[in-house]
Amino acid sequence: MSEIHYPGGVRPKGEIARKTPTKKKKNLTIAAGNRGMDFETEINQTNDYYREKDLAVFHKRPTPISIVKVDYSRGAKITEAYFETQSTTDYNGIYQGHYVDFEAKSIRGKTSFPLSNIPPQQIAHLKAVLRHDGIGFFLIRFATLNRVFFLPASFVIDFYEKRERASIPLEEIEAHGKEITAGYRPRYDFLPILDELFLK
């Protein structure tokens, strides 16, 4: 309903796109602190590829932003706003008729994935998705190791709810997940994993 909400607030066609956090292209020699962003770009490119080839339709949900002030005298310029926490995961969509929902996380540690990276509402959301027969998973990148894993949401939820450990050890991720070798296009090809784990 953007047309009704933001008269004049939509960027005029032809105007140069402004930088947004989700669209930045980073070069390859980025600082470690920015690797999360880079992973997001790679996932977005993977999703773009799947849509172009009409293999699946996945989109990143926009980052929710809480708007405080808008200057309508200048074409709906937002002058005060704050980032909010996503109440769901970052990505969802459809593959072969199935609802698919996932979250991508890039971390710097080498030995385990700290559960503190997953807010409770993402666990609650993914539990709801599984209850309604959707497919849920995490894509976890160990940036320093340059390794990416597909982890089913069911495994992460179980681990999270047992509360025995604050981090999932790499060995557990290797045992219960699937490693994804980086490619050119798509960057991280996870559809074969969906086929194998959920659609056989």
Added chain:
Amino acid sequence: MSEIHYPGGVRPKGEIARKTPTKKKKNLTIAAGNRGMDFETEINQTNDYYREKDLAVFHKRPTPISIVKVDYSRGAKITEAYFETQSTTDYNGIYQGHYVDFEAKSIRGKTSFPLSNIPPQQIAHLKAVLRHDGIGFFLIRFATLNRVFFLPASFVIDFYEKRERASIPLEEIEAHGKEITAGYRPRYDFLPILDELFLK
């Protein structure tokens, strides 16, 4: 990946929530120009109800915003940003294992629904959803008439692509859609329509 992107940018717990365009509560005697907002609130409340009762999991995608300047000296305060057009529809989620995608539109006209309310990328997106065996539809509110209709995306896409008329006449909407009587909770109960049209 918000934790990595916005260090300190997430609203601290306990702080009073700031107003956002998607969360405003309007009273019932709103001006006609704001009825689109009110309809959005009603749809959000309907989705909240379905989630609370665990009947379905639908969420509104956040409004995409292009961020130009962030003041990190003050806890990631966004000081310049602009509204962007949603590249998909506003709502999606899962119902009984099925991927569901829909758009809600409130208009003031009394005789027809102008197709100019639907940006081309929403048509393209809904076509992709249908190709991948998802469920797609529109919820259309004739604010002045106080009538709400469920219209399958397939009908809207056909009408849109024929390009014979710039608006869908109300009689066509009555013939090809389903009118939804407003209730208390949920406000607009469209799950029985999904059952009837798609899940029999």
